[in-house]
Amino acid sequence: MRISLDHYRILGVTPQASTPYLEQVYQSLLGWVPHREFSEVALAARRRLLERSFQVLSNPELRTEYDHTLAEGETTLKIENADRIGALVILYSLGEYKAVLELSQPEAEEDDLTRSDRILVRALSHQGIGLAHWQEGNFAEAGDALELAQEELMQAGLFLHLRGELQAYLFKLRPDRVLHLFSTTDEHPGRLSQGLTLLKEMLNERGGIEGNGNDYSGMNREQFLHFIQQIRQYLTASTQEQIFAEEAKRPSLVASFLHAYCLVAIGFAEFRPDYIRRAKGIFIKLRPNQNVYLESSLCSLLLGQIEEALSEIILSKEYDTILHLAPDSDLLGNLCWYCEHCWLEKEVYPHFADLSSKLPSLKAYFAEEQVETYLEELLTKNTSEWVPSSLPRPTIPPPIWKIPLDTTPRPNQRNSPLWKNHPPKFVVARSSLNYC
Incomplete structure (x- = not known):
């Protein structure tokens, strides 16, 4: 299959990169592991693609020929099935999370040896999208993406430690997520029920508004009272009454x-x-x-x-x-x-x-x-x-x-x-x- 990648992107360098710099980057990438949970099968496939790109770009004749190919508009590479998981890992490393999700649909058939890696790279990509939304202040979208990551891992019954990390993110995000959901109900009516569900979870975990329970949001009692005041402006009188x-x-x-x-x-x-x-x-x-x-x-x-x-x-x-x-x-x-x-x-x-x-x-x-x-x-x-x-x-x-x-x-x-x-x-x- 062909994937929208080129040798420069695989190594993370520009077409102006010198050969000594290419070698330095190549050695650095070989010693770096994108995530500790990837299997040796996935990491080996990634190394093969890194080596292939380095061999092309470090050879002046092959590099010149390849540059002509790029100039003609060919920006894809043929990837063998055995190296497909390696390409997904590289795309994830480049922050191209949507490309990972498009190329690794859950129903796609793959070798059993790469199943766990495919699930992992998808979950990590959902997580990357969620954290990017979080940083941009899109808290509702951030929560949705993080929940998708957690859902895929739970369905597969894999990577318990990563699921714990995702849950910690969701707990920390929840107050801002609730506020964002409530503040955008005019444009997205379905967000009201979603926000109310999350709010009820927080109240139950804390043991009520004045409770001493832990909802893992990091808010103390005074901060939670302030949070309650903030959400009120977005809710109708009848909703608040309930x-x-x-x-x-x-x-x-x-x-x-x-x-x-x-x-x-x-x-x-x-x-x-x-x-x-x-x-x-x-x-x-x-x-x-x-x-x-x-x-x-x-x-x-x-x-x-x-x-x-x-x-x-x-x-x-x-x-x-x-x-x-x-x-x-x-x-x-x-x-x-x-x-x-x-x-x-x-x-x-x-x-x-x-x-x-x-x-x-x-x-x-x-x-x-x-x-x-x-x-x-x-x-x-x-x-x-x-x-x-x-x-x-x-x-x-x-x-x-x-x-x-x-x-x-x-x-x-x-x-x-x-x-x-x-x-x-x-x-x-x-x-x-x-x-x-």
Whole structure:
């Protein structure tokens, strides 16, 4: 058979190379082994091709004749079947991985003596392609190529050590791969399920978001929390809700907190106050570990439970700032403005792929018929399960959906530290959830 190779490429030199330099390169190549797992049969075939090329190029007459052949456009060499594996090894050494894969299809018939070498050179070529993609930042493609290499080795039941190396690469690559898969789902919809599978593997290996297990990615707990924050911007609210609802069952304080945010996002965007009520229940359960009175207060506000909202905000660390957002406005007015412009717009919506470009509107939310119906029923039930008797109880104003809302920008908004557009950050310390 003929292969797209020439004597210069086999030796890795240019047509201008001198004879002494050719001999130096030739001797160096003879002493170099492309990979320790290649058999003596494959290495002998490679040596025969190296020797053949050196004999042609080191002989002035043969070299001149061969140069004329190249000038006429003949850039292939006839390779005997016995030396075919040697040609594949040389192509692999030259970094021509795609050529190796094209010339060594898995179903191709070859001598049993070269079967393991053919599988090895294919796996190494897949690995080379994967590492090249990795270096270029194409993490999804890198993972696919490395998995192909591992799959071929596993099917053959060969080269356990190399399979271990490939698995180590896949573990290390996995965080970047997940991010790349999630960030390109618009162009490649199938990547979402692939990314979710890999994410679930990482969570299980770590024992959850705050777990101490080892996923072999090299990330510590703080880095993994940052990774979770990074992936959120590429996932919809419903997808995140499924992820964090499942993770919260471990149990997980961080997952519970994020699950509540998902419920708030879905509840507000889809006019589903029942979701917001579920979120409030989660925030209530988190109180022993963290001051989340702000979040539960804002949920109460969205549920029309104004007495509870004002009672809870008094106990939050943001109370003084919200109280003085606008000197000429009351606490309820400031709380409404903060809920829409600071919380929903700046801290909730930006972390969901399907909501980040939208602007929340309290007026539209409370004007929705199904919201008003639900809140009327909730008011009729006169539920007070969320408000401990120890909380201060301000004067009860009318139902919020019947109050004309003023959500115009506050005069002091840019002087308030709460106006800063910081995404919510969370860390786990002393078994508690810290939100700042």
